[in-house]
Amino acid sequence: MSVRWLQGLLFLILVIMSLPAVGQTSWQPPDAKLAIEIDGVKGELLANSRIYLRITALEGETVPSIFRVRYLARQGEQEIRSALEPFGFYNVTVTSEIIETDELWTIRYQVDVGPVTTYDQVNFELTGGAKNDEAFQKVIRSLRPVSGQVFNHQAYERFKATLRNLAAERGYYDAAFLKQSVKVETSTQVANVELVFDSGERYLFGETSFCCAFLNNSLLERFIQYQPGEPFTTRALLDLQVDLAGSDYFNRVEVAPLWQNTTENRVPIDVTLSPNERDRYQVGLGYGTDTGARITLGFDRRWVNDRGHRLSSVIRLSEVQNTGFVSYIIPGNNPARDSYSFNGEITDRSFEEQRSTLYKTSFKDLRHYDRWHRTYQLAYQREDFAFGEEPTETSNFLIPSVEWSLIESSNLPENRNIIDDGYRLSIMLQGGHDGALSDTTFASIKVGAKWIHRLNDQWRILLRSEVGALRADDFEVLGPTLRFFAGGDHSVRGYAYQQLGPENSEGVVVGGKYMTASSVEIDYAFKPNWRVALFTDIGNSMMNWDERLKQTVGFGFRWVSPIGPVRLDLAMALDEPSKPWRLHLTLGPDL
Template sequence: MVRLGTVGSWLLLSQLIFHSPAGFAQQSEERQRAPADATVNVTIEGVDGELEDNVQGYLSIMELDGKAAPARFRLRFLQRRGEEQIRQALAPFGYYQPTIESSLELVGSTWQVHYSIAPGEPVRLDEIDIRILGDGREDPKFQKLLKQHRLVSGNVLHHEAYESLKRQLRNLATERGYYNARFTEQQVKVELTDLSADVTLFFDTAVRYAFGETTFCCTELDNDFLHRFRNYEAGDPFQTRELLDLQVALSGSQYFSSIEVAPDWENRQDGSVPITVDVEANKRDRYQFGLGYGTDTGARATVGFDRRWVNARGHKLNSILRLSQVQNTGFVSYIIPGTDPVTDQYSLTGEITDRSYQEQRSTLYRFTARDTRHFNNWQRTYQLGWQREDFAFGDQPMRSSNFLIPSVEVSLVESTSVADNRNLVEDGYRVSANLQGASSSLLSETSFVSARLSAKWVHSYTEKFRMLLRGEAGGMAVSNFSSLSPSLRFFAGGDYSVRGYEYEQLGPRNEEGVVTGGRYLVTGSVEFDYKVADSWRVAVFSDFGNSFMDWPVTIKQSYGIGVRWISPIGPVRLDVAQAVDEPGNPWRIHLTLGPDL
C-alpha cells in the first residue's frame, strides 16, 4: 500500500478543486462579475393599485431601485427576503396564499430584480359579531357608525377596515364622554382551508360622563358673561364638539390673546367632569393707522381706536376716522353683547360725514341704534336712525333735511373657498335686502319707503376658470323727492357699481348738469376670470346700469379687462374699463381690495 505524503495530498486536493466542474463555474462567475457602476432596477407584475403600493412600501429592495448596486450576495439576500415581505404586504388585503416568483439577472450594467405575483383568492368575511356595551349601546352616534362600517359578511377581509372601525369607536367614545371605554374582545380568526374569516369585536363604553362646572381663569370679565358663550349646561352629556365651539367663540370675541379649554378628567366624580378654561387677556386698547388709495375715494388715511372691553360685562367701544379726497368720515360705536354674545349684539353709533365731490356737497350727522342677530349663515339687523343732512347740488344754496328712519336688513352668505387659498371663493353667493322708510308726521322732512336688493354669485367651472355675476336693484315711493337728502337717493357708477364711469356720476342731472340721484336703481355685472399663476388671475367683464327718476331708462354699459392678485388679506383688483355710452368712449382705471362676496 502506498501512502501519499502531506505534500502530495495538498497537490491532489488542489487539482480536484481547480479542475472540477464547480471550480470552473466559480472561475466563470468571477469573470462575469458586474461592472463597478452597476445599478438596480426592480419590477413588479401581477398587482396594481393599493396592492402594488403596499408591496412597494414593504419591499426593502425598493430603496435600491435606480441606485448603485451593492455586492451580489447582498442583492441576492434582499431579493429572497422580498418574497416574504410581499406576503406580509398582501395579507392586510385578505390575500394569504399568493404565488410569488422572483429572479435576479445582470443585463448589461443593470441588475434586473423581477417579482411575478399571483395574489390568489382572497379571504372573505364570514361570521361578524360586533357589539356595543355600556351606556353607548343606545347612543344614536354609535348606531350610525355600526351601520356604515365595511365589515360585512361576504366582503373581502380588509384589515384596514377592521383597524379603522376600532379607531372610530375609540375616537367616538372620547368625543362623547365615554372616558372608561375599552375593548373587551377583539379578534380576527382566519381559516385558510376555506378562505374565511370571523370577526369578534366587543366595545364596552361604560358610563357616559356629563359636563360638570365650568371655571374661567384668569380674566377681568364677569363669569356670568363668559358663561353665555357656552352652548351647554352643567349636567348635559359630554361632547368634545361643544368645547371646540366654546374655544372658537371666545377667540372670535377678541377679548383674549390665548385660550385653552379642556376637561379635567383627573377630578371627575359622580359621573361628571369639570371644564377648565384658561385665558390670557388681549391688550385692552387697540390703535389702527393706515394709508391707501381707491379710485372712488382717491388717496385716503385711516386712524382708529378700539377698546376691546369697556367693563366686566364685555361692552366694547369702536371708533375710526377716515380722511380722503372725496369725503371725510368719523364714527364712534358702543357695542353691547346680546344674550348669545357670539351671534347677537346691540350697538349705538354716532357718525359725521363731510363730502364734496363733483359739485355735490353734503354734511351728514347720524345717530343709530341697531339690533343684530346671526342665524347660521343669515344675518338680520333692525335699525332706528335719526339723521340731519346739509346738502347742495352745484350753485344751489345749502339746505337741511331731518329724518327718523326705521329699517330692517337681512343677508345670506354661502360660500366655499379654494382648498389652498381661503381668500379665493370657489363657489358661493350673497343676497342682501334692505327696507327703510320715514313719515313726515314723525320727525321727518317728507314721507318715503325705499327698498334695495343686491346679489352676487361666484361659480368655478374648472380649477382655473370662474364666473362672477353681480346685480342690484332699488326703488322708492316718496312724497317730495326734492326734500330727500343725497344719502337716501340712488346713484350709480364707480368701482363697485358700473366700472368705466366715475363714482356716483350716473343718474338724473339738474339744469347745471350736476348728478342729483334718482328714485330707482338698476346695475349688473358679468365677469370671467382665469388663473395664470398661483396667486394671479386675469379677467374680462361687462358692467351695466343707471339710476333714474322714471321708466323707461337708458342703461349705460362698459367693457373692461383686469388683473387680480390674491394677496394674504384678500383679492386686489386692477381694472381698466371703457364707458361705451359716453362721448369719446373714455377709459377709466379702478383699483379695489376686498372679498369676492
C-alpha cells in the first residue's frame, strides 16, 4: 500500500468524521445580529472591560463566521482580565459562552474579579527644593498612596503626573523621578512601591524682553505682574499672555521662558508681539421689543499713540432712541484691569409721549479686582425733556457716582453660551448738590441681583431682582434719565419699555422716586440648544413705597445661538382690565 494511497484514505476518514459535527453546528442565519453581555462587574470596571474587548466593534452587526466569533470570544477572556488589572484585580476568572438564536447571537462573559490587590510597602521620598514647598505637600497629602489602600493604576499614575506637572508649573525645570518601581505579588494580592522624586532647585524669573513692539516699553512692562528674582510659575506667564492678547493691541502674542539662556538660576522671558489692525469698523443690525429695529455703527482706534491710549466711538440708531458716544481711554497702572476715560454722549429719545435729549460729558476711573468691578465717575449733564403736551424743560447736574458689580458664573462644558450656575450683584450710588452746578439736591441708589442655578441636566431656575430709590429737594427738576421707570424686556415683561410708573394728567408715564422689579423663571431643555421657560414678573415705579405692584405671567422659548441666547417671551399683564398679552424678543447673555 503506497504512502499516497494512505494519505488519501486518512483524508477521507477525517472528512467523514467531521460530517456529524458539521451537521450539529448551528450556523447563523444571514440576518442574525451579535450582542455582548458581561456579568459580574459594573460601573467603571464594566466600562473598561468593554473598551478592551475587540469584539465590541462587531456588536449590533451581522454575525461573521462562527470561527471568527469563537476566536474573538476566547480572546475576550484575556482582554477582560487585562482590563481589570489597572483597578488592582490580578486574579480574575473569566468564562464565556455563545448563545445562539435565529435573530441574535449573544456572547456572555461571566467574571469573578477575585480579591483586590492593596498597597503593602510604600516608600516615597521627595528631595530637592520642593521638599519645603507647601503646594507639593498638599498634593502628597491628598494623592500619595498609603499602605492598605487599593492599588489602582490610574490613581498611581495620576499621582506621578501631578508631581511632574506641578514641578513644571512652579519652575522646577530639572525635576525627575530617580526611582519608580511597582512590584505586584499576585499570590498574596499586595503591591510594593518605591518612588523617589527629585525636584531640583526652583528657578527664578529673570528679565522680560519684548520683541517687535510698537508700544512704549513702560506700558508693556505694566502688564507684567511678577518681578525679576521672584519664584518662577507658568501661571504668571499664562496671565501675561492672556492680558496682552485681551488688550486688543495685538493679533499674536507668544510668551516663552528661555531655559537655554538661564544664568544664576534665573530664566529670562521672551515676549513676541504682532500688532493688530490699528482701526476697527463695526456695523450691526438688530431688533428688540424695547428698541424696535436698530443699527449700530462703530469706529475704534486701538492705539492713538505709543502709550496705548485708545479712541472708541459708536452711533446707535433705533425707533426709540438715538445715541452717539465717544470715549478716549488711558490705560491704568495695570493696563489689563484698570483704565481712565473721558467720555462724551448725546442721546435723543422719543417714546410713548416721553421726549428727552441728553448731553453728557464724564470722566471714569475703572478698576477690576478679580471678580469685582468698581467704577468712579464724575459727569456733567444737560437734559431737555418733556412729557406729553407739557412744555420742554431743561435740567443741569454735576453728578459724582460710584458703582460696584460682582459677577461669578460657570458654563456648561458642551455649550459656553449657557450659564450652569452663577450670580450677578450690582450697586450704584449717585447724587448732586444745588450748590455744585446742579439744579437741585438729590441722591439715589440702585441695587440689582440675578441668580441662576441648574437643578439637573434639563432644568434651571433663574431669579432676578432690582430695587431703586431716590430723594430730591425738587423732584420735578429731575430729567427722565434720573428718575425710575419699570416695564420692558429686562424689567416687568407684559408691559412696554418704561411704561410702568406714575402718570401726569395726560396719562403719560413720568417716572417715580422708587422702583422694584423681580422675576422668577424656570426653563427646561427639551432638545440641544432649545429651551422652554415659564415665568412670573412683579414690579412697578412709584412715588411711595405702599403703591400696588403689577404682576405678569408668561412663557417663552430660548434658542442658544452661537452668539448667545435668543429669547422670545409672551407675557400677560394680570392687573390690567383686559389682561393683555405682550411679545418680548431679546438677545444677550444670561448674566
